[in-house]
Every structure is written in C-alpha cells, then in structure tokens.
Amino acid sequence: MNDKNLIKSTCKELNLTYKQLGELIGYSEGALKTISSTGKVSENLEKSIALLYRIKELENKNKEMENLKTTLKKLLDLK
Structure with missing residues (x-):
C-alpha cells in the first residue's frame, strides 16, 4: 500500500475499477481519477483505503x- 500512486495500486491489488473503489470508500470515480493524477491524497482517503x-x-x-x-x-458427523 506504500506505492507511489495509492489509488492505482489499490485498484490493481484488489482488482477494482476506480468506480468500484469509489463506491466502496465513498468517493466518486472522477474524484479518484483527479487525486490519482495529482498525487494529492488526503489523510481521510488514506484511512479509507x-x-x-x-x-x-x-x-x-x-x-x-x-x-x-x-x-x-x-469430521464430527463421521463418528
């Protein structure tokens, strides 16, 4: 999880799209794409992930x- 791009690595590791990740943690797909491209990950997002x-x-x-x-x-039913 200490990858340079937290969002991209999380999606890859958990086999999720940005949209699916967003639905799980309460962010929009667009917000995650913006954060991923700028690298400005908030403490709340880090904690959510x-x-x-x-x-x-x-x-x-x-x-x-x-x-x-x-x-x-x-096993118990075998007795």
Whole structure:
C-alpha cells in the first residue's frame, strides 16, 4: 500500500475499477481519477483505503473460519 500512486495500486491489488473503489470508500470515480493524477491524497482517503484493506483481510479470515467450521462438522458427523 506504500506505492507511489495509492489509488492505482489499490485498484490493481484488489482488482477494482476506480468506480468500484469509489463506491466502496465513498468517493466518486472522477474524484479518484483527479487525486490519482495529482498525487494529492488526503489523510481521510488514506484511512479509507486502509480500512478497506482491513475489511478485506477480515472477510478472508471469516471465510477461512467458515471453511474450518464446515470441515469440523463433517469430521464430527463421521463418528
């Protein structure tokens, strides 16, 4: 996330368009394009993107826990 162009690298890493990223963090596509081209990233935008990464991380952990739960249920049903 410490890339020179935070918006571009975030979109690339999370496989999002500027429009999709904007919808997730409350910015318009146009605003993100302008910010990306000027490099003037506000503290609020940085925090919004950091929170988006945290949400994605927690979603992945939740998915792993659900998979573990399903596996454990299957194993317990074998008895």
